[in-house]
Amino acid sequence: xxxxxxxxxxxxxxxxxxxxxxxxxxxxxxxxxxxxxxxxxxxxxxxxxxxxxxxxxxxxxxxxxxxxxxxxxxxxxxxxxxxxxxxxxxxxxxxxxxxxxxxxxxxxxxxxxxxxxxxxxxxxxxxxxxxxxxxxxxxxxxxxxxxxxxxxxxxxxxxxxxxxxxxx
Amino acid sequence: xxxxxxxxxxxxxxxxxxxxxxxxxxxxxxxxxxxxxxxxxxxxxxxxxxxxxxxxxxxxxxxxxxxxxxxxxxxxxxxxxxxxxxxxxxxxxxxxxxxxxxxxxxxxxxxxxxxxxxxxxxxxxxxxxxxx
Numbered sequence: 001x002x003x004x005x006x007x008x009x010x011x012x013x014x015x016x017x018x019x020x021x022x023x024x025x026x027x028x029x030x031x032x033x034x035x036x037x038x039x040x041x042x043x044x045x046x047x048x049x050x051x052x053x054x055x056x057x058x059x060x061x062x063x064x065x066x067x068x069x070x071x072x073x074x075x076x077x078x079x080x081x082x083x084x085x086x087x088x089x090x091x092x093x094x095x096x097x098x099x100x101x102x103x104x105x106x107x108x109x110x111x112x113x114x115x116x117x118x119x120x121x122x123x124x125x126x127x128x129x130x131x132x133x134x135x136x137x138x139x140x141x142x143x144x145x146x147x148x149x150x151x152x153x154x155x156x157x158x159x160x161x162x163x164x165x166x167x168x
Numbered sequence: 169x170x171x172x173x174x175x176x177x178x179x180x181x182x183x184x185x186x187x188x189x190x191x192x193x194x195x196x197x198x199x200x201x202x203x204x205x206x207x208x209x210x211x212x213x214x215x216x217x218x219x220x221x222x223x224x225x226x227x228x229x230x231x232x233x234x235x236x237x238x239x240x241x242x243x244x245x246x247x248x249x250x251x252x253x254x255x256x257x258x259x260x261x262x263x264x265x266x267x268x269x270x271x272x273x274x275x276x277x278x279x280x281x282x283x284x285x286x287x288x289x290x291x292x293x294x295x296x297x298x299x300x
Contacts, residue, residue, distance in 0.1 A: 041226070048233055049237050052237045117222060132183075137181065153177050160180075163219075
């Protein structure tokens with residue numbers, strides 16, 4: 001099986017099969033991370049779409065200085081913030097306004113925890129997601145978030161304290 | 169920085185198994201003798217479970233996202249034939265795209281791509297993007 005880095009190099013040479021494989025490996029990861037940022041499944045789909053288009057166009061610029069996962073999630077983060085800024089300015093038009101998730105699909109989600117997570121800032125949610133769901137190392141989380149490792153530690157500390165306060 | 173402060177910083181990555189052997193051993197030894205850090209550890213385990221379960225229970229990505237990506241990337245195939253055998257090391261791939269778009273067919277033999285059909289738009293560059 002090819003590594004992510006090899007697939008990215010192939011994507012840089014416009015290899016569609018490699019791009020498809022990369023999408024299948026990372027789509028769920030990018031989508032779930034995006035939900036923690038934009039708090040909406042429809043917007044998260046748009047973030048995923050734009051992220052993968054950026055990967056397709058910029059695969060050749062991947063130099064291997066970071067892990068492929070870190071690089072892709074970093075792109076997703078930028079796309080999410082860009083989308084939220086446009087949304088705030090009223091510049092963004094939804095591509096499919098009827099694309100709300102099927103209520104049956106979200107019925108299984110622990111409503112209490114979800115509500116508690118929604119009381120946190122998006123910065124707190126993303127650090128919780130990267131460390132506890134993606135199980136990223138301190139260095140990788142800092143790379144995705146573009147902040148020093150010390151800031152990851154303190155942000156994570158306050159995020160988990162805030163969540164615990166909501167739930168316990 | 170006190171022992172507890174240092175251990176407290178390591179606890180999240182102790183729980184997710186991302187610490188090196190020496191750091192993990194230091195955390196394990198410390199929490200055995202420190203009740204305050206043991207309570208922090210329990211809280212982190214609980215928060216991790218809550219975050220993990222919530223993220224995992226989110227609905228998955230819908231197929232339509234991939235279709236949109238293909239369309240926006242400009243390579244949505246209207247027909248795609250891909251036959252071959254991994255065992256004998258050959259593969260034939262044909263991509264027929266929207267009217268007016270390039271059509272390509274290639275034969276992959278023992279790891280080498282051999283183009284057998286290829287049309288291109290005027291001004292379209294074959295390399296390096298199209299080189300396989």
